[in-house]
Amino acid sequence: MDFNADHFSLFELPRTFRLDAALLERRYLQMQLLVHPDRFASAGDAEQRLSLQWATRVNEGYQTLKKPLLRAKYLLRLAAHDLGSENVPADFLVEQMEWREAVEEARAAGQHHELEHLHHRLKRDIVERHEELALLLDDQHDLGQAADRVRRLMFLDKLLVEIDEAIAECEE
Missing domain, CATH: 1.10.287.110 (DnaJ domain)
Incomplete structure (x- = not known):
């Protein structure tokens, strides 16, 4: 080996x-x-x-x-494409703020069902974004756009962890 x-x-x-x-x-x-x-x-x-x-x-x-996100980051690294720290578009940041507000409201109200709904909705969104990454990396070889999508997915993965933590708090 x-x-x-x-x-x-x-x-x-x-x-x-x-x-x-x-x-x-x-x-x-x-x-x-x-x-x-x-x-x-x-x-x-x-x-x-x-x-x-x-x-x-x-x-x-x-x-x-x-893990799809780690695999995408690894592919970019193998291609010597820096993930960079370029700014995420404002509309995506606004979307993230809206997600976080919804999570915080559901957490504060102890709405387990709403948190589960947010979890499933976000998981579907992440799966769709993985499909988009497959197109960008495997079919189009567009490393710049793929890097942008990876940066966005990093936010979404963190958000999913926050939702899961909120669900765990509700279950206690």
Whole structure:
């Protein structure tokens, strides 16, 4: 195995945003069987260290590729395209403020059902944005627009965490 290989090469997958999740899972499990430190428990120190390094690398690659946002960021990095810190358009920021206000109102009122509704609505929006990313990265190879969508998705992922935390508070 090559420590310089990118995550896609490590799992023998095409370098694309669209990914066969079941195939990634199978390849991950196969790799874990090969490099898991338990297999090298009776080996020498050098082999044990190497096994641990490989297991870490395999886990890191798997975690990166299985999550769409991390996979998109990784693809941009592989393409040497800086994600940048360009400003997000004002209309998107206004939309974010409206989402946060709705979450805060539902949280303050203890409206578990409303928070669940917001969660599902946001999840649908995120899935649609993942589909858009697939078009931009795999079909159009528009790294600039893809970077913009990744920055937006970073906001949405944070918002989803906030909603989930609010739901957990309501359940307590």
